[in-house]
Each structure stands twice: as structure tokens, then as C-alpha cells.
Amino acid sequence: MSEAGGVRRLKAGSSPHIAASLTARxxxxxxxxxxxxxxxWALWNMGTPALLVxxxxxTGAVGTEFAWNAIAKKRHTLGDLTAVLTGVLxxxxxxxxxxxxxxxxxxVVAIGLGKMLFGGLGWNLFNPALVGRAMIVISWAGVxxxxxxxxxxxxxxxxxxxxxxxxxxxTPLGLAAADRAAAGGYGFQTSSLYGDLLFRNLSGxxxxxxxxxxxxxxxxxxxxRIIDWRIPAGYVGTMAVLSAAFGGDPVFHMLAGGLMIGxxxxxxxxxxxxxxxNARLLFGVGCGVFNALGRFFGSxxxxxxxxxxxxxxxAPMLDRAFVPRTYGWVSRSE
Amino acid sequence: xxLAYVRFRGGVHPPEHKEATEGRVVVRAPVxxxxxxxxxxxxxxxxxxxxxxxxxxxxxxxxxxxxxxVSAPVxxxxxxxVAGVVEVPLAPGLRSxxxxxxxxxxxxxxxxxxxxxxxxxKAVVRAAGIVGMGGAAFPSAVKLxxxxxxxxxxxxxxGCECEPFLTADHRLMLEQPERVVRGGRLIRDAVGxxxxxxxxxDNKMDAVEALRAVAGDDVxxxxxxxxxxxxxxxxxxxxxxxxxxxxxxxxxxxxxxxxNVGTAAAVADAVDRxxxxxxxxxTVTGAVARPGNYLTLLGTPVSxxxxxxxxxxxxxxxxxxxxxxxGFALGVLDVPVTKGTSGITVLRADQVPPEVYGDQPCxxxxxxxxxxxxxxxxxxxxxxxTGGDWSRAEEAHVLDCIECGxxxxxxPTSRPLVQLLRRAKQAAMxxxxxx
Ligand code: SF4
Ligand code: SF4
Numbered sequence: 001m002s003e004a005g006g007v008r009r010l011k012a013g014s015s016p017h018i019a020a021s022l023t024a025r026x027x028x029x030x031x032x033x034x035x036x037x038x039x040x041w042a043l044w045n046m047g048t049p050a051l052l053v054x055x056x057x058x059t060g061a062v063g064t065e066f067a068w069n070a071i072a073k074k075r076h077t078l079g080d081l082t083a084v085l086t087g088v089l090x091x092x093x094x095x096x097x098x099x100x101x102x103x104x105x106x107x108v109v110a111i112g113l114g115k116m117l118f119g120g121l122g123w124n125l126f127n128p129a130l131v132g133r134a135m136i137v138i139s140w141a142g143v144x145x146x147x148x149x150x151x152x153x154x155x156x157x158x159x160x161x162x163x164x165x166x167x168x169x170x171t172p173l174g175l176a177a178a179d180r181a182a183a184g185g186y187g188f189q190t191s192s193l194y195g196d197l198l199f200r201n202l203s204g205x206x207x208x209x210x211x212x213x214x215x216x217x218x219x220x221x222x223x224x225r226i227i228d229w230r231i232p233a234g235y236v237g238t239m240a241v242l243s244a245a246f247g248g249d250p251v252f253h254m255l256a257g258g259l260m261i262g263x264x265x266x267x268x269x270x271x272x273x274x275x276x277x278n279a280r281l282l283f284g285v286g287c288g289v290f291n292a293l294g295r296f297f298g299s300x301x302x303x304x305x306x307x308x309x310x311x312x313x314x315a316p317m318l319d320r321a322f323v324p325r326t327y328g329w330v331s332r333s334e
Numbered sequence: 335x336x337l338a339y340v341r342f343r344g345g346v347h348p349p350e351h352k353e354a355t356e357g358r359v360v361v362r363a364p365v366x367x368x369x370x371x372x373x374x375x376x377x378x379x380x381x382x383x384x385x386x387x388x389x390x391x392x393x394x395x396x397x398x399x400x401x402x403x404v405s406a407p408v409x410x411x412x413x414x415x416v417a418g419v420v421e422v423p424l425a426p427g428l429r430s431x432x433x434x435x436x437x438x439x440x441x442x443x444x445x446x447x448x449x450x451x452x453x454x455x456k457a458v459v460r461a462a463g464i465v466g467m468g469g470a471a472f473p474s475a476v477k478l479x480x481x482x483x484x485x486x487x488x489x490x491x492x493g494c495e496c497e498p499f500l501t502a503d504h505r506l507m508l509e510q511p512e513r514v515v516r517g518g519r520l521i522r523d524a525v526g527x528x529x530x531x532x533x534x535x536d537n538k539m540d541a542v543e544a545l546r547a548v549a550g551d552d553v554x555x556x557x558x559x560x561x562x563x564x565x566x567x568x569x570x571x572x573x574x575x576x577x578x579x580x581x582x583x584x585x586x587x588x589x590x591x592x593x594n595v596g597t598a599a600a601v602a603d604a605v606d607r608x609x610x611x612x613x614x615x616x617t618v619t620g621a622v623a624r625p626g627n628y629l630t631l632l633g634t635p636v637s638x639x640x641x642x643x644x645x646x647x648x649x650x651x652x653x654x655x656x657x658x659x660x661g662f663a664l665g666v667l668d669v670p671v672t673k674g675t676s677g678i679t680v681l682r683a684d685q686v687p688p689e690v691y692g693d694q695p696c697x698x699x700x701x702x703x704x705x706x707x708x709x710x711x712x713x714x715x716x717x718x719x720t721g722g723d724w725s726r727a728e729e730a731h732v733l734d735c736i737e738c739g740x741x742x743x744x745x746p747t748s749r750p751l752v753q754l755l756r757r758a759k760q761a762a763m764x765x766x767x768x769x
Contacts, residue, residue: 008637010653012665014753016739017658017679018348018498019687024697024746082697122695228700275700275713326731327568327708328581 024121028081030226034217035088035207035265042209046096050206054091056100060107061087061132068116082121086110089129092207092261093305094136102140106132126312127272130305137305197255204257211255218264227268230277234284235263235291242292259291262304272312279318286311340576342569344707345561346740348498348659350537355501355619358626360509363616363642365437369633370422371397371408372430375672376465377472378404383433389416394446394610397433406463406473406673409447411612411631412437423669425655425662432670435633448608455524455605462604463611463673468492468503468565468594469656471674474601477593478524480586486525490574491518493534493541493595494558494565497657500677502615503595505627507534507541510599511548517598518553520605525591532595533570535560562659563738567592569707581734596676617677618643620685621650630671636678637667643678651686654679659739687748693720694747702741702751708734712741712751719754724765727758735759 043050065083069076077083087107094103110132118124198212207214221227236254243253253259258266267273267287274283287307294303374380381398385391391410399407414437422432449461460475480486491514495503507514518530532549534542536557545555558564558573567585570592571577577588585592593601596614603609612632616639619625623644630639636655640646646653654661655669658679702712711730718727735755742751 008667010650010663010665010667012663013652013686014742014750014756015654015658015660015662015737016743016752017652017654017661017663017681017686018743019748020346020348020744020746022746023748027697027699027746120695122697270697270699273698275698275703275711323711324703324709326581326710326734328578328583328734329731330578330580 024080024082027226028085030221030224031085031265032081032088034221034226035092037217038207038210038213039088039092041213042092042096042206045200045209046206050091050096052100053094053096053098053103053206054088056103057091057094057107057132058084058087060104060109061090061111061128062107064108064111065116068112074120077121080121083111083115086115086128086132089207089261089265090132092265093129093133093205093258095205098136102136106136108132109135122271124271125316126309127266127269130266130309130312133305134309194251194255197252205261207261208258211260214260214264218260221264221268227264228277228280230281231268231273231284231287232263234281235259235267235287238285238288239263239292242288242296246292246296248296253292253295257295258304262287262291262308266304267308267311272315274315274318274322276319276322276324279315279322282322283311283315283318286314340573341559341561342564342572342707344705344709344740345563345569346705346743347561348743350560351499351619352501352504352537354499354625355617355627356504356538358501358505360505360615360627360629362443363628363630363634363639365412365441365443365631366634366638367436368417368635369410369412369414369435369437369631370420370432370635370670371410371435371633372422372424372432372670372672373398373408374424374428374430375408375471375632375674376406377470378402378406378476380430381405381408383419383431385416385433387416387418390414391416391435392447393441393443394448394612396610397435404473404476406465406475406611407461408433408463408632409610409612410435411633412441414438423666424672432633446609446612449604449610451608455520455601458604459524459601462600462609464597464600464604465611465673466594467596467600467614467673467676469660469674469676471672474593474597477591478521480525480584480591484584484586485589486527486586486591487589488529488531488575488591489518489522489525489527490570490590490592491521491530491532491595491598492565492567492570492592493532493538493545494570495538496535496560496562496565497659497661497676498562499619499679500617500657501619502617502627502676504538504541506599506615507532507538507595508544511541511544513599513602514595515545515548515550515553516606517593517595517600517602520601521591521593521598527591530554531556531574533558533564533574535564562740563707563736566707566736566738568736611673614671614673614675616671616675617679619677620680621647621682622680623647630675632673633670635668635670636664639671639678640667640680646680647682649683651681651683654681659743660737694745694749696749697747699746701744701746702749705740705744707738707740708736710735710741712755713749715758716749716751716754719758724758724761728762728765732758733762 062083110128114128114131115124222229240250243250290307291303379402381400385397397410414435417434420434456478464474465471522530531554533556537560542557571590579585616630652663696713715727715730715732
């Protein structure tokens with residue numbers, strides 16, 4: 001036999017011998033890029049306080065993942081960018097006047113309790129960023145309910161709504177809930193807020209600054225198939241329908257609060273959402289149902305966090321319930 | 335010829351990389367110094383050598399055969415002298431006895447010992463040693479005798495060549511469309527079917543035109559969406575006939591019989607010219623100096639074929655026998671080209687997926703399931719296999735996996751899904767065998 005290559009030993013390896021270029025890191029980079037406009041717009045408008053929150057949350061999340069791997073003597077995993085994404089997402093769910101150390105603690109809890117304790121990437125049942133946020137909401141509810149008083153941060157400008165001063169600086173959703181409780185209807189014109197909510201809402205969390213930017217980023221993620229349209233569509237659609245059914249203004253309820261962050265960036269988290277197409281649609285619908293129930297009948301106007309966390313818990317069940325049919329298996333009972 | 339332009343569910347579309355060789359006219363690879371004819375170049379019982387050391391053999395003469403039903407004899411591709419019966423490595427883990435032949439210095443590659451004439455196409459196909467040339471290497475004569483209760487109405491010729499890099503079938507359809515069409519008619523008549531459809535992916539429209547130009551009214555040529563694995567039997571039948579092969583049944587249960595276009599051409603050669611299967615077109619491509627399509631004598635060492643293509647271009651990542659999606663990586667290059675060798679794909683180091691270290695996490699993105707043309711849940715089966723939970727893997731229908739590799743290709747964390755699925759399949763089959 002020819003000597004030229006005959007004795008040469010080569011690396012073997014299983015088929016397939018090529019792989020798609022999209023890696024986990026690439027996926028996270030896409031999501032971060034989609035979030036970047038909202039984040040940057042928020043930092044530009046809110047300034048240092050927002051920057052401190054973001055820095056605290058990121059340091060908490062990334063530092064915890066680094067420390068955990070170092071202590072457990074595991075391979076470092078920061079390169080996959082998932083901890084970075086968790087840190088950014090958590091920051092975006094917090095108001096800009098959150099103390100930086102609280103954001104930091106949220107980041108630590110998000111990664112430590114929400115992710116590493118379950119076994120790291122891929123094994124967590126709940127969305128880590130929301131675990132971090134839930135911890136903050138429960139531990140320091142009073143702080144999050146506070147609103148800024150002037151200076152670096154302007155309160156929501158709602159022209160023609162005189163009573164606003166009485167509830168100085170509340171979020172639009174808080175206002176809506178308070179007014180409904182008092183009078184059974186809105187005390188202000190919800191449609192007058194559309195512009196603010198879409199482009200420059202300064203009274204919510206960092207990530208709520210512009211529903212328009214969030215939607216644009218989310219639609220890009222859907223278009224490049226990083227996320228499945230079924231989850232946001234099920235979520236937002238259900239919210240709109242139920243808001244109308246409960247006597248609310250569906251447009252207002254779609255734009256206000258953390259719904260767009262939740263629907264496009266939180267509920268779509270791969271690890272804590274179901275995988276089969278039908279299960280995903282139902283998961284989105286479920287998020288919408290619980291979010292609407294929380295908003296209209298719960299004590300907390302911002303129910304996004306708990307709606308998604310609750311559905312996270314149901315995700316494994318949904319996946320079991322919607323196993324797709326295998327090719328050639330005409331009936332599953334066969 | 336209005337076939338519905340439908341797409342099968344699942345699949346992936348890797349970069350095609352066909353440009354390197356799709357324009358290269360088929361040329362003959364040189365006669366190597368040694369020819370090694372393995373006794374097992376097909377699925378089924380291996381042949382017994384019928385020649386011994388020192389024997390003179392002629393091109394086309396049988397050098398190995400066996401009585402078994404599922405088998406295909408092997409012939410010498412050259413005039414020469416038998417140097418001995420040796421053992422050679424084939425696919426990883428597989429070895430075969432082989433007849434080693436030293437070719438004469440003078441070769442007449444235009445002639446060969448012809449097959450015995452017969453009216454029975456199946457007998458000729460068997461005597462010619464024809465096997466599925468798309469890579470599966472199942473003896474074609476066996477396929478031509480479907481079970482009594484199954485009526486074949488449509489013969490499908492598979493000209494999809496959906497694997498990236500490979501262009502051997504493309505060149506065959508382009509350069510010798512008559513042989514392909516003739517083979518299709520012969521197979522149709524042999525099984526009593528009424529219809530022949532040649533399915534070609536639409537990234538080869540020139541081949542579609544070439545085939546249509548010679549097809550006449552009785553042979554349909556369908557351009558199909560380019561998407562891997564369009565050339566897999568089940569997906570091809572779905573696209574062309576809109577039927578699923580029921581689980582556990584032969585494709586023939588849908589009334590369809592699928593043969594590769596190369597196989598059809600070999601059938602035409604066997605029937606019309608009495609030619610046994612002693613050579614085939616092999617695409618040699620990727621990181622070699624002169625990528626191309628080479629008419630190669632079976633038994634030519636891959637190393638000699640690579641030399642014919644100008645040698646490797648370093649640094650080499652993997653040398654794959656077949657295409658990158660389902661081919662197997664060669665550990666050494668002195669393995670012979672066999673009937674099922676559709677190509678040699680040399681991948682550069684940077685084209686090969688990263689070495690998988692440890693347990694790559696599943697991020698539950700669902701891409702593997704979306705890519706699976708059998709609608710399995712590779713992520714779940716992968717996790718069952720990691721934990722050794724074979725019964726749950728089986729409940730998740732791992733035995734239906736066609737090992738197309740779409741799941742692992744799509745996985746963003748490079749989980750070794752095909753390896754895990756194979757392991758689960760083997761475990762499930764072992765369990766089945768014990769019961
Ligand atoms: S290798 Fe098996 S599990 Fe993976 S995509 Fe192909 S058929 Fe599905
Ligand atoms: S493609 Fe990979 S990471 Fe995604 S679900 Fe499948 S196994 Fe998990």
C-alpha cells in the first residue's frame with residue numbers, strides 16, 4: 001500500500017463532523033444585543049443611579065458564578081455569557097433608585113440560589129434573574145415601592161392629570177390599581193400615557209423605559225429565531241384579551257410594567273421554559289393569565305415576575321404533556 | 335410534472351461547500367500499486383474469497399462470493415495477481431477479510447469479464463454485486479424482491495445528494511443522465527411498478543435539466559427543496575408521495591422503492607453491458623490540493639486517492655469517508671474505497687466542531703428537536719443516555735432515530751447527541767435481543 005499516507009494516524013470522532021455556527025455564547029450575545037438599546041437608552045436618561053444598579057447586579061451575578069466555579073473547582077463558565085445576561089436582565093427589572101448593594105445581593109441570589117444550586121446552566125427550574133428579583137421584592141418591598149423625589153430623576157409627566165401629586169411619583173400601573181380600587185375605574189386617561197410608555201417612561205424599572213425598544217429587540221430575536229414566537233405571542237395576546245375582558249385598556253396594559261421584558265426576554269429563557277411548540281404556546285398563555293390575574297385582582301400591580309416564576313414551575317409538566325408524535329407513529333396508543 | 339413543492343418537517347441546511355467540485359468533470363483516478371478488495375462491502379453476510387495467493391485474476395472476475403441471501407459478490411477491478419488474503423480495517427471498529435491484488439502494469443480499463451447474460455434483471459443485479467451506492471450499501475437485488483404482500487407502484491431514484499461537499503451523484507446525473515434514466519426504467523419493470531420519479535435537490539438544476547432532456551414521458555424528474563436530509567428514504571418518500579413509512583415497516587409499505595441514482599446507473603451497466611460493480615465515482619474534496627470527482631477502482635486505498643487529488647492541505651482536522659453529516663472519520667488512510675464510498679471529505683482543523691470535553695450542558699433550547707426529521711426529542715434521549723436510563727430512552731423512541739446527525743449539528747453547546755443516541759440504540763437493541 002502506498003506509504004505516503006498509509007501510516008498516518010488521524011483524529012477520529014463521531015458524525016456529524018460539522019456543526020452549526022450558532023453557539024450558546026452566540027445566542028446570549030444576540031439577546032444582549034437586543035437588550036442593549038433599551039439599556040443604553042435607560043442609562044442615558046436615568047444616569048448614574050441606573051448605572052449603579054446595573055453594575056451592582058452584574059457584579060453580583062458574574063462574581064457569584066466565578067466564585068462558585070472556583071470553589072467547586074469546576075471549569076469556568078463565564079464565557080457562555082449566561083451570567084452576564086442574568087445580571088443585565090435583573091438590573092432591567094429594578095427601578096433605578098434601588099440601592100446598588102440591593103442589586104448586588106439580587107445578582108448573588110439569582111446565580112447562587114437560582115442557578116448554581118440547581119447544578120448550573122441547564123438545570124435550574126426557575127429563571128435566575130426573576131429569582132433574584134423575587135428575593136428583592138420579598139425582602140425589601142418597601143424600598144421598591146419608594147419613588148424618587150426630584151433631582152436626578154423626574155417623575156412621570158402626565159399632563160392633565162391633576163391628582164397625580166397626591167400619589168407622588170407612583171408608577172402608572174400603581175396608579176391604575178389604586179384608582180381602580182378607589183373608584184372602580186381609571187382616574188386618568190390611559191391613552192395619554194401611550195407615548196411615554198412607548199418611548200421614555202421614566203417611572204418604572206430601568207428596563208421599562210421604552211416599550212418600543214424592547215418590542216423592536218424582541219421582534220429581532222423572533223426573526224432570527226433565537227426565541228420562539230409562541231411564547232411572547234401567547235403571553236402578550238392573552239394579556240391583551242384578559243385586560244379587555246376585565247375592563248382595562250388593553251394597549252395600556254400591554255405597554256405598562258414589565259410585560260414586554262417578561263414576554264420577550266424572561267419567559268423565553270430556554271432553561272426555564274418548555275421545549276415543544278404546543279407546550280411553549282400554552283406556557284405563554286399561562287404567563288398571560290397569571291399576569292392578568294395578578295394585575296387585576298392581586299395586591300401587587302406588577303405581577304410579571306410571579307406569573308413567569310409560577311409557569312416556570314409548570315414547564316416540566318407541560319413538556320411531559322405535549323410530547324410530539326414520532327415520525328411513522330400514527331397513533332401514540334399503538 | 336407538477337409535484338407539490340412541500341418540505342419535510344425538521345432538517346437543517348448546512349453550508350453546501352459543493353462549489354469546489356460540482357464543476358469538475360469526472361476523471362479516472364490512477365490505478366494504484368495495490369488493490370484491496372474487502373469481502374464485506376455491503377450490509378449482510380461477508381463473502382468468502384474464491385481466489386488464493388498467486389492466482390491470476392482478470393478485471394471483472396469474481397474474487398469473493400457467498401450463498402447467503404443478503405449479500406453481494408465482489409469482483410477484481412483490475413487484471414493482476416493475488417498477493418494474498420489479508421485483513422483490513424473498514425469503518426471504525428469494523429474489519430474485513432480482503433483479497434489483495436497487485437495490478438498488472440498494462441491495464442485495459444475499457445474492457446472487463448462480462449456477466450452471464452440473463453433475462454432476469456434481479457439475477458444480473460445480484461451477480462454484478464450491486465449495492466446501494468448512496469452509502470448504506472444494502473444489496474440491491476434484495477431490495478428488488480419486496481415481500482409478496484407489498485405492491486411497489488413507484489420507483490424513486492434518489493439524486494438528492496443532500497450531504498454537504500459531495501458531488502459524485504451530481505456529476506453522474508449531469509454527464510450520464512441516460513444511464514440513470516435507463517436504470518430507473520429497468521428497476522421499474524423489474525418490480526412491476528408503474529411510475530419512476532427522480533428526486534434531485536434544487537441546488538442542482540443543471541442535473542434536473544440534463545435528466546429531463548433524456549427522460550421522455552415515462553420518467554418524472556422532480557426538483558426538491560435543498561434541505562438535509564432530503565435524501566433520507568423516509569423524507570424523500572414524504573416529500574414526493576406525502577406518505578409516512580409506518581414504524582417498523584419497510585418503505586415498501588408505502589408502495590415506494592428508493593434507489594440511489596448511482597445504483598440505477600450501475601444496474602443499467604450490468605444489464606446492458608454485462609458490467610459488474612468494480613468502480614465508482616468518488617468525490618475527493620475539502621482540504622486537498624485538487625478537489626474533484628474521480629472514477630475510482632474499488633479497493634483503491636484512500637491514501638492513493640488523496641494523492642491523486644494532489645495530497646492533503648495541512649492542517650487537517652478530519653478525513654471523513656462520505657459526507658460530513660453521516661460519514662465516518664478515518665483513523666488511518668490505508669482503508670480501501672468500497673462500493674458505498676461516495677466521497678472523501680477532508681475537513682480543515684477549523685471546520686471540525688470543538689472537541690467535546692466533559693458533559694456539555696443542555697440549555698434546553700429545543701433546537702435538536704426542531705431539527706429532528708423523525709420528530710424525536712434528542713435532548714431528552716441524550717439525558718437518559720447520559721444517566722444510563724435505557725428504558726426511558728426506548729420509550730422516547732430512540733430506535734426510530736436514523737442517525738442523520740441534524741440534532742448534533744444544530745446543538746449550540748455541541749452535545750455529542752448522535753453518540754449518546756447510538757449508545758442508547760445499542761442498549762435498547764441488546765435488551766430486545768435478550769428478551
Ligand atoms: S440523529 Fe436521530 S435524533 Fe438526531 S436528528 Fe437525526 S433522527 Fe433525530
Ligand atoms: S440542541 Fe443541545 S442544548 Fe438545545 S435542547 Fe438540544 S441538546 Fe439541549
